[in-house]
Amino acid sequence: MENPEIEKAKVFIIVEILEYIPNSVVIKTIIRKTTGNVSAVSFDSGEALSEKTSPFDTFIQIIDGRAEVLIDGNSSLLQTGQSIIIPAHSRNTIKANERFKMISTIIKSGYEQ
Incomplete structure (x- = not known):
């Protein structure tokens, strides 16, 4: 079975590890753990x-282009280099009014308290 993660201890350029595919959303796993994923x-x-x-x-960070992130009905327009945290239990949508790439980081630990 192929490992879906990026090879560890190897340098890569994040914006170059995935391409734009017409009419598609493409997701590439960087790292996946029980405590979260990138x-x-x-x-x-x-x-x-x-x-x-x-x-x-x-945690969402735009690494190429511009994105629209809706959190509980409130719209934020993000461009390359900008980030936003989508709070737990919030209704959210991510839209591409133009094509873009992002890093998505989910932290699953720390909610046990």
Whole structure:
């Protein structure tokens, strides 16, 4: 079985590890653990993730292009280099009004308290 993670101890350029695919959202796992995961995601223009909620905080950083992030109905327009934290249990949607790439980091620990 192929390892879905990026090879450890090897240098890579995050924005180059995935391509834009027409009419698609592409997700590449960087690292996955029981305590959370990090993924690189590319969105073609016009694509979106359907509205969802997560029991964990999610850190989003735009690494190429511009994205629209809706959190509980409030829209934020992010461009390359900008980040936002989607709070746990918030309704959220991520939209590509133009194509973009992002890093998504979910931390699952620290909620036990």
